[in-house]
Amino acid sequence: MCSEAGLFPQVVLNCDSVLHRVGGIVLGSDLVNRNQLRSDFRKSLFWRVARWLLPCLVVCLCFVRANAGSYVVRRGDTLYGIARSHGVSIAALAERNGLSHSYHVYVGQRLDVPSRRTRRVPIPASVQRAIDRAHVRQGRWKYIVIHHSGVDEGTVAGMDRYHREVRHMENGIAYHFVIGDGHGMKDGEIAVCPRWTKQIDGGHLASEAQDHIALGICLVGNFDKHRPTHRQMRSLRGLVEALMARCHLTAAAIKTHKQINVIPTRCPGKYFPFKAFMKDLKADGER
Numbered sequence: 001m002c003s004e005a006g007l008f009p010q011v012v013l014n015c016d017s018v019l020h021r022v023g024g025i026v027l028g029s030d031l032v033n034r035n036q037l038r039s040d041f042r043k044s045l046f047w048r049v050a051r052w053l054l055p056c057l058v059v060c061l062c063f064v065r066a067n068a069g070s071y072v073v074r075r076g077d078t079l080y081g082i083a084r085s086h087g088v089s090i091a092a093l094a095e096r097n098g099l100s101h102s103y104h105v106y107v108g109q110r111l112d113v114p115s116r117r118t119r120r121v122p123i124p125a126s127v128q129r130a131i132d133r134a135h136v137r138q139g140r141w142k143y144i145v146i147h148h149s150g151v152d153e154g155t156v157a158g159m160d161r162y163h164r165e166v167r168h169m170e171n172g173i174a175y176h177f178v179i180g181d182g183h184g185m186k187d188g189e190i191a192v193c194p195r196w197t198k199q200i201d202g203g204h205l206a207s208e209a210q211d212h213i214a215l216g217i218c219l220v221g222n223f224d225k226h227r228p229t230h231r232q233m234r235s236l237r238g239l240v241e242a243l244m245a246r247c248h249l250t251a252a253a254i255k256t257h258k259q260i261n262v263i264p265t266r267c268p269g270k271y272f273p274f275k276a277f278m279k280d281l282k283a284d285g286e287r
Helices: 015-022 035-067 080-087 091-098 125-133 156-165 230-247 272-287
Strands: 071-074 111-114 141-146 177-178 190-192 216-221 255-256
Touching: 015 035, 035 272, 080 230, 091 111, 125 190, 156 272, 177 230, 190 230, 216 230, 230 272, 255 272
Parallel strands: 141 216, 141 255, 177 216
Antiparallel strands: 071 111, 177 190
């Protein structure tokens, strides 16, 4: 009997048996090739460790895949509905699965769902319901345009009255959504305006053609004097993400008033952090 105490102190092997398995012939104890035995032990150790590690690797891979998640498309599903149920943006879900801008999915298709890091910023349930219930035609909206009110206090009722009486707008307030700053409305409060619920053209741009395809969001405040509040920016992020999902838009559709208006304007002001806002929005969609 011979033992390899250096590797397996508790294991004793029959040299005849080992050598017979590897094609050796035992002629006597002086012919036993210890180097060959060590090699055999190393091979045995390698395969034993490999057989133990392989299931562990499979489990780890499954865990990583489960963390991101997957979903098999069922009859009646839409990409928007799938994205909403998993709390991710439709743009992130489409990009992860290489889908075209038509966002077409078919029954039985397996979709990879982005991980929790890409989940949308939550918005109030009442606002989400209003977004979901609106009868949005496919391709109806092409842009989401960000404005500031230019004054540090405001309400939806006050804006509506001003737009009707001073600007003579038949449909009242020009925007689809308003976000308060704590003066007249709660800080970060999202108000859903009739132009969204009724799916009416905006009145916030100088071009009727642009108003026909551009949603308007107004943040109360004068951002030529100061930055928006943290709560306003968080609400804006959640609202924009929800509208992107509902209207099948990408981050490229997000514009400021001065970027898209046919007449020069400073809106939404020099202190509005548009670059940082877009950087965060795009980074979230790419994860």
